[in-house]
Amino acid sequence: MFTGFFYTLRDEKVPVTPTEWMTLMEALDRGLAGASLSGFYYLARAVLVKSEAYYDRFDLAFRRYFDGIETSEKLAGQVAKWLENSLPPLKVDPSGRIPFSDWSLEDLKKQLEERLAEQKEEHHGGSRWIGTGGTSPFGHSGYHPAGLRIGGQSVNRSAVKVAAERRYRDFRNDDTLNTRQFEVALRKLRQLSRNDEKPPDMLNLDKTIDATCRKGGMLELVWDRPRKNTVKVILMMDSGGSMNPYARLCSQLFQAASKVNHFKDIKFYYFHNCVYDRLFNDPFCLVKNSVRTIDVLRDLDSSYRLIMVGDASMAPSELLMVGGALDWGVENDEPGESWLRRLAGxxxxxxxxxxxxxxxxxxxxxxxxxxIGIIRGIFPMFELTVEGLERAVAKLKVSK
Amino acid sequence: MERSIYQGTADYLVSEDLRNAVNIAMALGRPLLIKGEPGTGKTMLARSIAEGLGMPLIIWNIKSTTKAQEGLYVYDTVQRLYDSQFGDRDVSDIRQYIRLGKLGEAFVSEKQAVLLIDEIDKADLEFPNDLLWELDIMNFYIPETGETISARHRPVVVITSNAEKELPDAFLRRCIFHYISFPDEEMMANIVRVHHPNLESNLLAEALKAFYWIRSLPGLLKKPSTSELLDWVQALVVGGIHPDRVTAEIPFLGVLLKKNQDFDQVLRRLHSPGGLQRQTGWPGNVRSGIRN
Structure with a gap:
């Protein structure tokens, strides 16, 4: 049932697994969704979605799959009058419930329209006509495993409408992010150090005491492998004019990177549009406060993880021509592209x-x-968003 | 088996979808994972479930050094060594040196218990995975004594996370997840009334106006949360502040804001043209909120 919805979710990149899907089926069997689409919406979300970052995509998928299946306003208005004089809600013996198995919303809708065309007066109870109580699929306060509720006490707003509001758009993780989210993403670079094959040369005091006590007082030393983070990072940021709109974003990344203090070493450099023979120590990019790129390459060994930040957009001459650098006084003997290839190499x-x-x-x-097209060919390029940064971090873990 | 349904309690307002999530988790016997901004009542939820259903509450506070094993049992070998040297007790009975952890306690509880695993993301990355088996199968084995501790009643497990670390996928797959979004003004008014039933409605309205204005400012390092609002309202009441002054000068701002930069920013905005006072067309609806 609803298997299409599973694939719609996958299609919207909500990471749903068959395990979770089976849990949802189990929950549906137990009637945890009630008999309403809203119930199903919350149930499916609670069981299938495991991060608020995916709530928005869930909403989109839900809307795409279920859009148009709820009764239209007009339809509801017509039958609302019949439903006003209602029977008390029908109590259903759980054992008498028919398992949800073969029903299709399309068929139900069609049936409802036909039934509506035939029906001329109020009906309550019974199992066929639109009305209250009873077990017809249409109406309210009754029971039908796959009924369409029309009017009646509205506990929830229409699930599709709720989904269509996209209230969780702010939590999407492909949106650009704030300092804290940057930090969380950068912290993932720590996992790198976990597989380090170092000799076990650190005394584990707790385990030593424990092991000694187990041996009845005979000293038993327990050694651990040190688990220090060995990741070293270089962050090179473009501070050119075309980066101004992203200044805030870049400063957040800078703050996050400097706050995350679990790196063994982190270096910051700046460049103006493209890297040439000098790298700058601050965003003002003045020659008096710069270092030679070749020195940086010599001093920093190849195990440093290089993160370049920039829009990669410049005049092609700046990238491809000798002497193409934008600033006076920087007369590059080599085109920027060579420098970039040198860094990447x-x-x-x-x-x-x-x-x-x-x-x-x-x-x-x-x-x-x-x-951008050329630079993409030199460096693996990622968007500066939470998701992009996560993918970039994953990329930084494996050598190319 | 007849199951009790959680409805919320008098001092804890619960939104429809959160209540559904709780009941779904209980019916399926899965842990309920709760995320949300600080101060949205994640920890209070477990308290409320316990109170609402008349179950004992067992709290396991997670710290960065907490190991999964500690939740099951601890074998106090040091005590045993002492005892063996001073001969106080018969050390051959290992059972007396086994202490059950919080998860163990929840398993052996006479009544079905609510187990709160608070701030699970504080612990090591592998921590949640280490608990998978025990939370699934609801028993564990103590090799020292050869005993197996099984749950008499499957405890209602509530887990909170502040998203400091990613939780492992295998763990997430087994959980029911709910994100508590920040309450909107209407819900917030109800929450404040629960805590301050005799509050002047004028004062409440002005306080909420100032509160949501501050939250809407871009670039705050730490947005004030529910608990700070409650403290602030308390301060306003105790200080006998007239409602008119609340939005004009925001007294006791230090109760709401905990960072210097935020403090300065709010003061600067407050006294600039277009500050809170002069703002027309007040945006009444804040985007994030709890649905009713």
Whole structure:
């Protein structure tokens, strides 16, 4: 049942697994959804979705799959009068419940329309006509395993309408993010150090005491492998004019990276549009406060993880021509592209984070009209969003 | 088996979808994972479930050093060593050195218990995975004594998380999840009334107006939450502040804001043109909220 919904969810990139789907089926069998779509909405969300970041995608999928299946306002208005004089709610013996098995909303809707065309007066109780009580699929306060509720006490707003509001849009994790979310994402770089094969040379005091006591006082030393984070990071940020709209975002990333103090070492450098023979120590990019790129490459070994941040957008000459650098006084003997390739070649793990949304990027290697395409060919490029950063971190864990 | 249904309690207002989530989790016998902004009452929920259903509440506070094993049982080997050296007790009976942890306690409880595993994300990354088996099968084995501790009644397990760390997928798959979103003004008014039943409605309205204005400011390092609002309202009442002054000067701002930068920012905005006082067309509906 609803298997299509499962695939709609997968289609919207909600990570649903068959295990969770079976749990939902079990819950439906026990009647935990009540007999309403709203009940189903909350039940399915609670069982299938495990992070508020996916609530919005769930809402989208729900709307896509169930849109249009609820009774229209007009339809409800017509029958509302019949339903006003109602019977007390029908009590259903749970054992008498027919398991939800073969019903289709399309058929139900069609039936409802036909029934509506035939029915000329109020009906209450019984099992066929639209009315209250009873076990017809249509009406309220009655019971039918797959009934459409029309009017009656509205406990919830229409589930599809609730879904359509997209109240959880703010929690999407492909939105651009705040400092804290950056931090959480960057912390994941820590897992890198867990598999370190170092000799066990750290005394574990607790375990030693424990083991000694178990041996009745005979000293038994327990050694651990040290689990220090060995990740070293270089963050190079573009502080060019085209980056101004993203200044806030970049400063948040900078704050997060400097706050996350679990890296063994972290270095910050700045560049203006593209990296040439000098890297700058602050965002003002003045030669007097700069270091030679070649020195950086010599001093920092290749195990540093390189994170480039920039829009990768510049005049093609800045990237491809000798002497193409934008600033006076920086006369590059080599085109920027060579420097970028040199960086990517030196560091075994590198990524490029781009604040420009991914759908606007030209394909890898596209050289004709945009420098993003060229740079994508040099560095694996990710969007500067939570999801993009997570993917970038995952990329930084494996050497290319 | 007849199951009790959680309805909320007098001092804890529960939204429809949260209540559903609780009941779904209980019916399916799955742990309920609760996430949400600080101060949205995640921890209070377990208290309310316990009170509402008349069950004992067992709280397991997780710290960064907590190990999954501690929740099951602890074998006090040091005590046993002492005892063996001073001969106080018969040390051959290991059972007396086994202490059950919080999960163990919940298993052996005479009545079905509510077990709150508070702030699970504080612990090591592997912590939740280490508990998977015990939470699924509801028993564990103590090799030292050869005993198996099984749950007499499957406890209602409520787990809270502040999203400091990602939780492992295998763990998430087994949970029922609910995100408590920040209450909207209407819900918040109800919450404040639960705690301050005799509050002047004028004062409440002004306080909420100021509160949601502060929350709507961009770039706050730490947004004030429900518990801070409650403290602030208390301060306003005790200080005998006239409602008119609340939005004009926001007295006792330090109760709401805990960071210097935030404090400065709010004061600056308050006294600038277009501050709270001069704002027309007040945006009454804040986007995040609890649905009724």
């Amino acid at each position: 030196h560091f075994t793990h590198s990524v490029w984070l781009n604040p420009i949304p991914e759908y606007m990027w030209p394909p890898v290697g596209e050289r004709s009209y945009d420098t």
